[in-house]
Amino acid sequence: MHTMTAVTPDTSNSDKLNKKRYYITTPIYYVNGAPHVGTATTTVLADATMRYQRLRGNRPYFLTGTDENARKVTDAADEAGKPTQTFVDEVSQRFVETWKLLNCDYDVFFRTTEERHKRVVQEVFTRLKASGDVYPGIYEGWYSVADETFFRDTDVDEATQTARETGAKVERVREETYFFRLSAYGDRLKEHILANPDFLIPETRRNEVLAFIENLRDINITQNRSGWGIEVPGEPGKIIYVWFDALINYLAESGWPENPNWDTLWPADVHFMGKEIYTRFHATLWPAMLMALNLPLPRHVVGHGWWLVRDPKTESLVKGSKSGVPLPLPQQMTALLEERSGAPEAICVDALRYYLCRDIQLQSDAEFSVDMLITRYNSDLANDLGNVLNRQLRAKYFDGTIPQPSEHDADLMAAARDAVAGYEAGLARFDWGAALQSVWSFVGALNKYIDTKAPWTLAKNGDTQGVATVVYQALEGARLAAVLISPVLPSAAAAMGQQLGIATLAAEGTWEEATRWGGLVPGTPIGEATPLFPRIDTKKPSAASTNPTPSSKKNSKNMSTSEQEPTFAPIGEPGKTTTPSDSAPAPATPPAPTTPAGDTVTIDDFAKIQL
RNA sequence: GCCGAAGUAGCUCAGCUGGCUAGAGCAGGCGUUUCAUACGCGCCGGGUCGGGGGUUCGAGUCCCUCCUUCGGCACCA
Numbered sequence: 001m002h003t004m005t006a007v008t009p010d011t012s013n014s015d016k017l018n019k020k021r022y023y024i025t026t027p028i029y030y031v032n033g034a035p036h037v038g039t040a041t042t043t044v045l046a047d048a049t050m051r052y053q054r055l056r057g058n059r060p061y062f063l064t065g066t067d068e069n070a071r072k073v074t075d076a077a078d079e080a081g082k083p084t085q086t087f088v089d090e091v092s093q094r095f096v097e098t099w100k101l102l103n104c105d106y107d108v109f110f111r112t113t114e115e116r117h118k119r120v121v122q123e124v125f126t127r128l129k130a131s132g133d134v135y136p137g138i139y140e141g142w143y144s145v146a147d148e149t150f151f152r153d154t155d156v157d158e159a160t161q162t163a164r165e166t167g168a169k170v171e172r173v174r175e176e177t178y179f180f181r182l183s184a185y186g187d188r189l190k191e192h193i194l195a196n197p198d199f200l201i202p203e204t205r206r207n208e209v210l211a212f213i214e215n216l217r218d219i220n221i222t223q224n225r226s227g228w229g230i231e232v233p234g235e236p237g238k239i240i241y242v243w244f245d246a247l248i249n250y251l252a253e254s255g256w257p258e259n260p261n262w263d264t265l266w267p268a269d270v271h272f273m274g275k276e277i278y279t280r281f282h283a284t285l286w287p288a289m290l291m292a293l294n295l296p297l298p299r300h301v302v303g304h305g306w307w308l309v310r311d312p313k314t315e316s317l318v319k320g321s322k323s324g325v326p327l328p329l330p331q332q333m334t335a336l337l338e339e340r341s342g343a344p345e346a347i348c349v350d351a352l353r354y355y356l357c358r359d360i361q362l363q364s365d366a367e368f369s370v371d372m373l374i375t376r377y378n379s380d381l382a383n384d385l386g387n388v389l390n391r392q393l394r395a396k397y398f399d400g401t402i403p404q405p406s407e408h409d410a411d412l413m414a415a416a417r418d419a420v421a422g423y424e425a426g427l428a429r430f431d432w433g434a435a436l437q438s439v440w441s442f443v444g445a446l447n448k449y450i451d452t453k454a455p456w457t458l459a460k461n462g463d464t465q466g467v468a469t470v471v472y473q474a475l476e477g478a479r480l481a482a483v484l485i486s487p488v489l490p491s492a493a494a495a496m497g498q499q500l501g502i503a504t505l506a507a508e509g510t511w512e513e514a515t516r517w518g519g520l521v522p523g524t525p526i527g528e529a530t531p532l533f534p535r536i537d538t539k540k541p542s543a544a545s546t547n548p549t550p551s552s553k554k555n556s557k558n559m560s561t562s563e564q565e566p567t568f569a570p571i572g573e574p575g576k577t578t579t580p581s582d583s584a585p586a587p588a589t590p591p592a593p594t595t596p597a598g599d600t601v602t603i604d605d606f607a608k609i610q611l
Numbered sequence: 612g613c614c615g616a617a618g619u620a621g622c623u624c625a626g627c628u629g630g631c632u633a634g635a636g637c638a639g640g641c642g643u644u645u646c647a648u649a650c651g652c653g654c655c656g657g658g659u660c661g662g663g664g665g666u667u668c669g670a671g672u673c674c675c676u677c678c679u680u681c682g683g684c685a686c687c688a
Contacts, residue, residue, distance in 0.1 A: 026688085029688075032687090040688080043688085144686080204616060205683090207614085208615065208616095208682085209683095211613095211683080211684080212614090212685080214614095216685095217685085219685080274687080274688030275682085276686080277687075278683095279683070280684095280685045304688075306688070320688095327688090359623085361624095364616080364617080364681080366623085367623080372622095372623085372637090375637065376637095379637065380636095380637095383648075383650055384650090384651090386648065386650090387650050387651075388651085390648065391646050391647030391648090391650080437635090440636085441635090447652075448651085450646075450647095450652095451644075451646095451651060451653095452652085454644085456646045459646090471646095531647090532648090534648065535648050535650075
């Protein structure tokens with residue numbers, strides 16, 4: 001479905017091609033702290049894309065993991081007073097827990113401290129050394145431990161011995177190291193980029209890379225030390241530079257080179273990442289390394305922008321950081337939604353996933369705020385999506401069984417076709433914002449359809465056939481919406497399916513069938529109809545409008561919701577790693593129970609949903 | 612400094628290769644419905660499309676110039 005102008009298309013072996021997995025990756029994340037909503041965005045985008053490919057029958061394979069060989073990891077471990085391996089295990093576990101909470105269904109959690117990874121990295125090094133792409137030389141210059149980076153003279157302020165860009169302390173080093181012949185690949189890379197317009201996404205990043213590769217220089221890829229990290233084969237005093245090591249994980253997962261079937265996984269179909277590691281690493285160094293190895297390049301490299309947050313002091317938008325205004329943790333956001341809405345955790349997780357996918361921008365940065373999260377929750381999820389289903393299922397003229405329509409509504413079907421087309425077009429560019437917009441314009445059409453047809457009036461007039469037709473169309477529309485949102489809101493979609501009396505919303509590989517009008521089977525009894533997304537009352541005073549961080553609320557909040565989630569592992573103590581003290585005064589809000597008494601039944605019901 | 616992108620309604624943004632009275636969502640106002648989660652639907656925007664020049668029968672849409680903002684320039688989702 002995408003332009004398949006791969007450099008070395010292996011179309012000869014169709015048998016093998018059929019077995020090729022649709023390979024999706026996130027970066028392997030630095031183990032420098034618990035993942036925040038920015039990191040979560042990358043993983044959720046990848047997870048949603050994986051689920052979409054699964055729906056389409058493309059056998060996805062989803063990799064995420066952690067990058068653990070950096071030298072500063074040992075420093076952080078020392079500071080924490082722990083053995084490095086223990087420290088790394090613990091931090092890595094934070095990622096595992098967060099992805100579990102966020103319902104990210106990866107196939108492998110890759111850790112660069114695994115033996116199999118080290119072997120492949122050394123194999124790559126050995127091969128490139130033999131081919132001359134890796135060669136020994138003398139490096140003299142500045143190195144920053146904090147940044148894991150070598151700097152040029154012009155990048156360093158010699159007076160203070162700090163890197164201009166980062167302000168980090170640098171030290172003068174002169175050593176015999178190995179270089180990678182990056183400079184040799186600029187032209188070929190440029191050719192490939194120009195020949196494959198959708199290789200680098202979005203456009204702005206593509207332009208950046210084209211400018212960047214005009215003047216490539218060879219890079220130093222080893223350090224003279226020993227200990228933590230991957231050794232240069234046969235040279236115990238040298239460690240392979242962490243970025244050179246890390247990127248190889250994507251390939252190592254395939255089992256290359258020993259596994260004869262490595263090409264059922266490689267090349268990757270799409271690498272997702274934030275923009276900061278896009279140009280230098282994923283769009284330049286990594287493709288160059290692959291070219292040097294004579295291996296095919298990934299089909300798509302997709303970068304997204306950053307979340308910016310409002311600095312309460314200056315009122316300006318700043319990028320989240322540990323020192324300044326922190327980006328919230330996903331756990332804080334879902335806890336906040338749980339408390340404000342009374343919805344079960346899985347539904348709040350979906351709501352967060354929705355916000356992240358809906359509002360992140362690929363080509364630029366975007367603002368992250370609790371207000372916008374709540375607006376998305378109320379307007380899009382509660383008022384539009386949740387209500388359009390609920391208003392039919394609970395209608396007095398509806399008897400609880402999918403009715404038999406006498407005809408299908410051509411206009412509504414056309415709107416459905418448009419929605420699917422817009423959705424597919426958006427996702428061909430990995431643009432979830434556009435895809436979701438397309439779904440919501442269809443939800444709008446559904447609401448309008450119901451109002452126009454006014455089945456309640458038909459019911460009063462005794463037109464049972466008319467009622468049956470309208471209700472069927474409305475519910476069928478809700479079914480289609482559920483299918484389309486399922487990659488982003490898997491739990492909510494499953495709940496919608498359950499309410500519609502459907503066992504499985506869409507079997508794998510039946511995309512055409514799942515999106516065809518008329519999927520609901522007349523005569524099927526529906527499940528229990530309860531509001532999916534209980535509305536958040538924004539009139540009630542909130543703890544802090546801009547700064548969320550309800551870490552301390554976790555204790556005081558209604559115990560019922562936190563105890564009914566056997567599906568997820570405990571999320572630890574999210575409040576611990578950040579400093580939510582910035583502006584948030586005590587959450588002087590009325591205690592949790594935001595919903596009328598009757599709703600507890602609802603909540604319990606949702607907790608039973610199998611995810 | 613160099614390179615790139617962007618400046619369109621209160622907010623977030625669509626507007627592709629120039630062409631009907633400049634659009635959407637959110638927020639706000641008014642009206643209305645009652646099937647529904649005080650939800651839905653309808654109506655309401657005197658916006659100099661950053662400023663100034665130019666090309667054209669016609670320009671957010673192309674060219675020049677100026678201003679502002681943001682990003683990349685080998686650390687960070």
